[in-house]
Amino acid sequence: YYEILELEKSASQEEIAWAYARLALKYHPKRNDERDFIYNNFKFAKIAEAYETLSNNEYKGTYDFFGYEGLINGVTDQEGNIKGGYKFSGDSYGIFKKYFGTKNPYTLIKDTDRINDEFGTMFGSAFGGLYNNFDDPPKDLHVDLECTLEDLYKGGIKKVTYKKIANNFDGRTTSEREFVKDIDISKGTSDGSKKKFIGEGNQKPGYQNADLIVNIKQSSHCCFKRNNNDLFLTETVSLSEALQGKTLEIKTLDNRKLNVLIDEVISSQTVKLVKGEGMPIYDESRVVEDILYQENKGNLFIMFNIVFPKFISSGKKEEITKLLENCEF
Numbered sequence: 001y002y003e004i005l006e007l008e009k010s011a012s013q014e015e016i017a018w019a020y021a022r023l024a025l026k027y028h029p030k031r032n033d034e035r036d037f038i039y040n041n042f043k044f045a046k047i048a049e050a051y052e053t054l055s056n057n058e059y060k061g062t063y064d065f066f067g068y069e070g071l072i073n074g075v076t077d078q079e080g081n082i083k084g085g086y087k088f089s090g091d092s093y094g095i096f097k098k099y100f101g102t103k104n105p106y107t108l109i110k111d112t113d114r115i116n117d118e119f120g121t122m123f124g125s126a127f128g129g130l131y132n133n134f135d136d137p138p139k140d141l142h143v144d145l146e147c148t149l150e151d152l153y154k155g156g157i158k159k160v161t162y163k164k165i166a167n168n169f170d171g172r173t174t175s176e177r178e179f180v181k182d183i184d185i186s187k188g189t190s191d192g193s194k195k196k197f198i199g200e201g202n203q204k205p206g207y208q209n210a211d212l213i214v215n216i217k218q219s220s221h222c223c224f225k226r227n228n229n230d231l232f233l234t235e236t237v238s239l240s241e242a243l244q245g246k247t248l249e250i251k252t253l254d255n256r257k258l259n260v261l262i263d264e265v266i267s268s269q270t271v272k273l274v275k276g277e278g279m280p281i282y283d284e285s286r287v288v289e290d291i292l293y294q295e296n297k298g299n300l301f302i303m304f305n306i307v308f309p310k311f312i313s314s315g316k317k318e319e320i321t322k323l324l325e326n327c328e329f
Contacts, residue, residue: 001050001063009064013055017099020051024096025206048092051099059086138165138210141201145183145214149221153253153279155187160214165202174203183214187295188229188282191218224253229298230278236305242266248302252277260302272302 002009005019025031027043053059053071063071071086089095097103143162151158159180166177183195193216201210218226225232235248248260260274278298 001053004046004050005054011054016051016054020047020055020099023047024051024099028096045090045092048095049088052088052095053086062086137207138202138204140211140213142213142215144217146217146219147185147189148219149224149226150253151185152189152191152216152218153187155185155189155280158183158185162212164212165204167203167205174205181212181214185216186282188280189216190228190282191216191226226279228279229281231298231300232303233300234303234305236307237266239306239308242304242306250302266304266306268304268306270304272304274300274302 002011005011005016005023007015007019011019024044024047027040027047029037029040029044032040053063059071073085093103141162141164143160145158145160147158160183161178161180163176163178165174167174181197181200195214195216197212197214199209200212203209223233231253233250235250237246243265245261245263245266248262250258250260252258258274258277260272262272264270276297277300281296281298283296
């Protein structure tokens, strides 16, 4: 039992109590990876059994003098009768609750004055070292993920690198570590949207893990501007093209070539609407593997910047004037 609690046989009751507190938290099945549940559950139970025995002066005395067999089978008194006999209750979680006041390993005991009074200065100091630095639960971790407009248009996987406070293997201390996580960006994801990952944020011993919240930040684009699901584009045309019309060749955010015919006179107030060529409309119910999914999109609005000639000769001016005399305005 002393070996289980990592103690010498000369250990005092306060040292036994401290050892139980440290090891019970370290191996509590709910505070460790579920894949190691069988091992941690076994260790947790053996720690509880050792503490139940050594924290009881009668059991401890029998165990120290007669060993494990004497403790389990009982000892013979002067009249030849067998007295005693110990059997572990098997309720390791009940022992934990009796000790800590809760079965929840994430609920901390904060009343360190009571601990000092009950177990003495040495235990209070050691136990306080485990808890006093963690009066507040860990805060959610917010991480910004910068995405281009192309990223949000096409969707895909983006990697985000971030640092968080993580528990060390001793179960009592923490350190700042760097992590990399793949983030699934759905088509049409909005600027400023948040993706929440439960329990993947900052950690503190004795508390439930905080959440990781990834904030989507849309970077500016050289050509397109976005307003919700619509895209806006300004095309530069010459005065001649504005008067005659032209076919615009636009490179879309998914690298297609979109030909848009302008067969009207263009002014600075002209806005050309191209339906269905805006941003994909984000749909939470969409199944990525569904090839029959009909994707909805916003619209594309094209505005114009007309470039006027810097110089026109007097002769050309007369020609232009005559041409415009018969035009409707």
